[in-house]
Amino acid sequence: MRRLLTFLLLAATLATGGCSLSKARIQRADAVVTLTVDRGSNCDRADHCAAPSPLMDAAAEADAASTPARPVHVATLLEDGDSALAARVNLIRSARRSIDVQTYIWEMDDAGQLVLDELIHAARRGVRVRILADQLFSFGDPALLAGLARASDHLDIRLYNPTFHNAHTTPLEFAAGIACCFFRFNQRMHNKLLVVDDLIGITGGRNYEDRYFDWDDTFDYVDRDVMVGGPAAKAMGKSFETFWQHKRSVPLTHLRDVNRAIVADTDDKRTWKPPTYAHPERVAELVANAQDPTWLAEHIGAASLRLNRVEYLSDLPGKTDEPRRREARELTRHIMGLVRNAKTEIVLQTPYLVMSRPAKKIFANLRQRDDPPRVIVSTNSLASTDAFAVYAMSYKHRKRYLTDYGFEIYELKPRPSNADPDALEGGSHAVAIPAPIDGGSVAKSRRGRARSGSAPNGAPSESSGFFAVGSQASRGARHRPAPLLTAGVRFGLHAKSIVVDDTFAMVGTHNFDPRSDHYNTEAGVIVYDKRFADRLRGSIMQDTQPGNAWVIGPRQKTIPVLSPINEFIGDVSERLPFFDLWPFRYATSYDLKPGCIPMRWTDPQFFECYEPVGDFPEVDVSLKLIYTRMITAFGSSAAGIL
Numbered sequence: 001m002r003r004l005l006t007f008l009l010l011a012a013t014l015a016t017g018g019c020s021l022s023k024a025r026i027q028r029a030d031a032v033v034t035l036t037v038d039r040g041s042n043c044d045r046a047d048h049c050a051a052p053s054p055l056m057d058a059a060a061e062a063d064a065a066s067t068p069a070r071p072v073h074v075a076t077l078l079e080d081g082d083s084a085l086a087a088r089v090n091l092i093r094s095a096r097r098s099i100d101v102q103t104y105i106w107e108m109d110d111a112g113q114l115v116l117d118e119l120i121h122a123a124r125r126g127v128r129v130r131i132l133a134d135q136l137f138s139f140g141d142p143a144l145l146a147g148l149a150r151a152s153d154h155l156d157i158r159l160y161n162p163t164f165h166n167a168h169t170t171p172l173e174f175a176a177g178i179a180c181c182f183f184r185f186n187q188r189m190h191n192k193l194l195v196v197d198d199l200i201g202i203t204g205g206r207n208y209e210d211r212y213f214d215w216d217d218t219f220d221y222v223d224r225d226v227m228v229g230g231p232a233a234k235a236m237g238k239s240f241e242t243f244w245q246h247k248r249s250v251p252l253t254h255l256r257d258v259n260r261a262i263v264a265d266t267d268d269k270r271t272w273k274p275p276t277y278a279h280p281e282r283v284a285e286l287v288a289n290a291q292d293p294t295w296l297a298e299h300i301g302a303a304s305l306r307l308n309r310v311e312y313l314s315d316l317p318g319k320t321d322e323p324r325r326r327e328a329r330e331l332t333r334h335i336m337g338l339v340r341n342a343k344t345e346i347v348l349q350t351p352y353l354v355m356s357r358p359a360k361k362i363f364a365n366l367r368q369r370d371d372p373p374r375v376i377v378s379t380n381s382l383a384s385t386d387a388f389a390v391y392a393m394s395y396k397h398r399k400r401y402l403t404d405y406g407f408e409i410y411e412l413k414p415r416p417s418n419a420d421p422d423a424l425e426g427g428s429h430a431v432a433i434p435a436p437i438d439g440g441s442v443a444k445s446r447r448g449r450a451r452s453g454s455a456p457n458g459a460p461s462e463s464s465g466f467f468a469v470g471s472q473a474s475r476g477a478r479h480r481p482a483p484l485l486t487a488g489v490r491f492g493l494h495a496k497s498i499v500v501d502d503t504f505a506m507v508g509t510h511n512f513d514p515r516s517d518h519y520n521t522e523a524g525v526i527v528y529d530k531r532f533a534d535r536l537r538g539s540i541m542q543d544t545q546p547g548n549a550w551v552i553g554p555r556q557k558t559i560p561v562l563s564p565i566n567e568f569i570g571d572v573s574e575r576l577p578f579f580d581l582w583p584f585r586y587a588t589s590y591d592l593k594p595g596c597i598p599m600r601w602t603d604p605q606f607f608e609c610y611e612p613v614g615d616f617p618e619v620d621v622s623l624k625l626i627y628t629r630m631i632t633a634f635g636s637s638a639a640g641i642l
Helices: 002-016 023-036 054-065 081-094 110-124 142-148 171-180 182-186 232-244 256-263 280-290 293-299 326-340 357-367 388-396 398-404 514-518 530-542 562-574 623-634
Strands: 073-078 098-103 128-134 155-160 193-196 200-204 219-222 225-229 249-251 304-307 310-314 345-349 374-380 407-412 490-493 497-500 504-508 523-528 549-554 587-592 610-614
Touching (some): 023 256, 054 073, 054 200, 054 225, 054 293, 073 530, 081 110, 081 193, 081 200, 098 110, 098 232, 110 155, 128 232, 142 155, 142 256, 193 232, 200 523, 225 523, 280 293, 326 357, 326 497, 326 504, 326 514, 345 530, 357 514, 374 490, 497 530, 504 530, 549 610
Parallel strands (some): 098 128, 219 490, 345 374
Antiparallel strands (some): 073 225, 098 193, 155 249, 200 225, 345 497, 407 549, 587 610
16 A cells, blocks of 8 residues: 555656746746736726725725724625625725735636636726635636736735645646645635725635526525625734735745746737626626615615624634644634533524534533523535535434434525525516514525526535545536436525524634534634624524425334334444444424424424425435435545545
């Protein structure tokens, strides 16, 4: 085995031509960029021709009203794709000094091209623009990056933790990266951040890809961002600077394949050309909305809150280098503290219900209290997720979640009723939103857009882990959702949020799983305001409505002797790290019967009002389902990597 690994590493090294570049090679590429970079400017004003923005004005007002003892912020939940993308375009156009962008995925589809085009235009009017993207799932085209290196002298791009100092990762390099440098290779930058003028910022679940903004033809995400203006934006800018200066953030000329493309093209002064969009009319409408004060006031301003205490927290780059350093896992520690101190209720929304060891201990201790807090979890079903391997781990431990931790689990349906029919059927009017459970406030509907044509159906999942083979090779069938019994656009949950006791609320990138705890760097905004917490709670509770989610509950014990025997065998099987093969699990999915009202699975009347719909409702029998069963049986030890 040792010889085989040595051979693989040697082959990878020979195939890739070594690791880092020589100083002379880097200097040569830097010289080419200096000679050929576009230095043109279309603005000579001191404010760099910044467009007027009510979003920026509100942030400036809050910042001016702040004092060290009493900060003032304006915060807005960005629940639908149109608002989230329009807010980004508006802020980019309103920038006067600087724009910093940090992301995990950057696809060159309509959404990715639009934001990149806006950033380049901002750079060309004199705004300093910096982009920091995780290498594994961003760009990936050395020729594209070679052009971007010369698109503007005010634009700078770096890739985080590149495999063997390349922008493009081949399958051989991927395997060699695992073999030689597991902890470094496995540590990814999962942060998402846009900061403008250190005055206003956006963070949350969204990457730069169509499906995060309701623009994909086949699969869209139910996602969430928070926009914050005021002093917290300075913490966002400081966090970005920490990542930007870290040794794992590599300039483009230091990447071997990009360097080679730059040096080979010394005579060509690359210019950024306007993108060719798959749906130009949709892009034009979004850009028009982003500049319309009336539209912004109705869709974004009306949802804004003026409040005081807001914190932006982020893990440190190179998180696995110093795992015992407290600051390295700052966000994770803070979230654990909030959960540990819960008194009455925890409302959690996560795409991947796989608990880390510390999280399991916290929830088990909470359950042992005389009056334990209620724990509500909104997550994906197999029908809605694009990460079936991770779902298999959640499925394996359903009984533990229900009985040991007291979770109330709601799994998203692939075509929830609170999705706009524009996305599902090509209609033009939003459906009515059902009243939320337990009186939670009503949030806005998830809004899609009518669309036609095709989009990549095998784009990378955030939970890909080692089921991905580089950013380019990952566009295969392994990342497509499981096939359904019916056709049409489907939705998957991607929002990562938590509300504790209607007092603390967090929106960010943390998935509340082992990967977020120990490997990926994460970031988020924590707001200490009951009004904000109520709004976030209402949004999450909306996704638990009977039309939007299935309830996970125990199977009804109908056979006197066989039911207890089945449960016993299932318990033994679940606790096995391998060979967990028993097919009849403790819990299954339920749907509300007509004429009944929603209730908890612990309610004595539950079985009278809910009917079982199977472990994997709406999923067609396929290899995906077989894979899910196999990973449930044999993949327990891989939970931290998945």
